Amino acid sequence: MRAMLRTLSTLLAIRTSTLANLFIYYIQKLPVIGKHVTDSIYANLNLKKAITVTVFLISLLWGFVIRLAYVGLLIYLPVVGLGKELSAEDQLQHFVHIYFLLSFVVAGVSNATILEPKREKYVAVKLMRQSPTRYMKASLGYRYVTFMVYLLPAMLLFASLLGASITETILLVASVTFWRILTEYLHLKLFDKTGMVLIKNNVIVWIVIGLGYAAAYLPLQFDLVPVTSTLLLSLPVCLVLLGGGTFAVVRLIRYSNYRGAVDAATKRDDPLLDLGRMMSEAQKTSVKSKESDYTLNGKNQENIEKKEGYGYLNVLFFSRHRSLINKPVYMRMAILGAFGAVAMAVVMMLSQRDEFLVPNLGVIFPFLVMAMYFLSVGEKMCRAMFYNCDLSLLRYSFYRASSFEHFRIRLIKITVLNLKIATTLATALTAITIAASGEWLSKELLMMWVCILSLSVFFSIHHLFMYYIFQPYATELNVKNPLYYVINMLVSFASGISIIVRAPADIFTAIVVTLTLVYLLISLILVRKHGSHTFRVK
Numbered sequence: 001m002r003a004m005l006r007t008l009s010t011l012l013a014i015r016t017s018t019l020a021n022l023f024i025y026y027i028q029k030l031p032v033i034g035k036h037v038t039d040s041i042y043a044n045l046n047l048k049k050a051i052t053v054t055v056f057l058i059s060l061l062w063g064f065v066i067r068l069a070y071v072g073l074l075i076y077l078p079v080v081g082l083g084k085e086l087s088a089e090d091q092l093q094h095f096v097h098i099y100f101l102l103s104f105v106v107a108g109v110s111n112a113t114i115l116e117p118k119r120e121k122y123v124a125v126k127l128m129r130q131s132p133t134r135y136m137k138a139s140l141g142y143r144y145v146t147f148m149v150y151l152l153p154a155m156l157l158f159a160s161l162l163g164a165s166i167t168e169t170i171l172l173v174a175s176v177t178f179w180r181i182l183t184e185y186l187h188l189k190l191f192d193k194t195g196m197v198l199i200k201n202n203v204i205v206w207i208v209i210g211l212g213y214a215a216a217y218l219p220l221q222f223d224l225v226p227v228t229s230t231l232l233l234s235l236p237v238c239l240v241l242l243g244g245g246t247f248a249v250v251r252l253i254r255y256s257n258y259r260g261a262v263d264a265a266t267k268r269d270d271p272l273l274d275l276g277r278m279m280s281e282a283q284k285t286s287v288k289s290k291e292s293d294y295t296l297n298g299k300n301q302e303n304i305e306k307k308e309g310y311g312y313l314n315v316l317f318f319s320r321h322r323s324l325i326n327k328p329v330y331m332r333m334a335i336l337g338a339f340g341a342v343a344m345a346v347v348m349m350l351s352q353r354d355e356f357l358v359p360n361l362g363v364i365f366p367f368l369v370m371a372m373y374f375l376s377v378g379e380k381m382c383r384a385m386f387y388n389c390d391l392s393l394l395r396y397s398f399y400r401a402s403s404f405e406h407f408r409i410r411l412i413k414i415t416v417l418n419l420k421i422a423t424t425l426a427t428a429l430t431a432i433t434i435a436a437s438g439e440w441l442s443k444e445l446l447m448m449w450v451c452i453l454s455l456s457v458f459f460s461i462h463h464l465f466m467y468y469i470f471q472p473y474a475t476e477l478n479v480k481n482p483l484y485y486v487i488n489m490l491v492s493f494a495s496g497i498s499i500i501v502r503a504p505a506d507i508f509t510a511i512v513v514t515l516t517l518v519y520l521l522i523s524l525i526l527v528r529k530h531g532s533h534t535f536r537v538k
Helices: 002-029 039-043 045-082 088-110 119-127 132-161 166-194 202-221 228-232 235-254 258-267 270-286 298-305 309-320 322-350 361-375 378-393 397-401 403-437 443-470 482-501 505-534
Strands: none
Touching: 002 039, 002 045, 002 119, 002 132, 039 045, 045 088, 045 132, 045 202, 045 482, 088 132, 088 166, 088 202, 088 228, 119 132, 132 166, 132 235, 132 258, 166 235, 166 258, 228 235, 309 322, 309 378, 309 403, 322 378, 322 403, 361 403, 361 443, 361 482, 361 505, 378 403, 378 443, 397 403, 397 505, 403 443, 403 505, 443 482, 443 505
16 A cells, blocks of 8 residues: 555656646746746756645646536536527436536547556656556546546536536436446456557547537437436446446456556657657658659649749749648548538438428538638648748748748638638538528528638638747647647637527628638738747747
């Protein structure tokens, strides 16, 4: 027992010291105050201890905050926002349904502490020579005790608002905790039997995430009341979950081959002694062009010869990296086209039934923001431009001084690429609408086109503007600017809020068009004024 407590103490020491160093590092990157925080602070032992204690307390508080955000934003708000006309009983049914699919199904497949590659695991077991068995038992124990403690207050708050009793809420929290322990054991047994680390299989994981989130929220859109709550809170199901979790706890305590599991989890992190090089190579591979792209055909050659100055430079760049640039665009267009064809066929078959109801096109408008946010290729284009072009040229003052000129050229190019994707999405949705209602032209259909095209322009501006004003990439292509993270999180949050608020189609479209025009104006002004100073290598 004492050895286990020492291991837990070491684990917490590694975590808090890492967080303390990250805290100091990001404070140094803040404007105004950052320049007053020097590297000497890392050697100030007393100050580091105070920062470590503070960071540890913040991390504990953050555990509660993140669970409140998870339950509140992903479960409670969609239920009361999309199902505001439902009774409290039906809202609770939806709440438990979403909670089950996200916390039991999606998280059960995509998360496994035992097999998760982590720097902390590598440091503790590989560098500090901690016992893999003691480390994993301490890590799992701490993980699931805090998991339950952090989740319980959030569930008590939001579930009670929908009429759930304290007993029902405690059962929901205990059930998911024991289920997640059981899935840890199942992940481990799958690895033992097949050598497969399921959480590293991106295809399976993302399919489960996509289907799980769709199944979680679609009943709210179609006024279907799931019976998940009745099943999940039934005595037999609770006994099975608690019994299965208890069995997994016993088996995990008695498990003897944690060395193999830890080796598999840290194998990809063996270059951790040179983590920067590993991440640099991974990032650069994702934006590296093909050798065949450097051979230009007649059409590309003619386009290049017509240009001069930065126009010539950028046409040459886009021509010599055409596969890197076109592949993600064509892939998105192909997926959207296939989705449209399948959905249209399904709608045509369903429309033959008497009970078929024509869907309201206005319902999808709030989801368009999130859709275009993920479909946009702006961020990938910015990374490609940085690694293949700007990383070298930004060392010259004349290139930085002309940032506004190449900003305009690139904005047009990225906008054209995103408009291709947007047009494919709008065409697919139009085909589905026509198949469902038979209407070839309507006010909502026109507004949908305007909204989708405007959003494609908005995110083209957004990604390029963020690139020129914050230039988040370092020479290893990892992101070094915390403000870049914060602003992107705010944009993602706004995308989620638009789904919950659900403004009328005409108002929503007017807001999107207005924001796009305002963002365009602001970006042009700020890049012209500050681009030469902010667009630089870090």
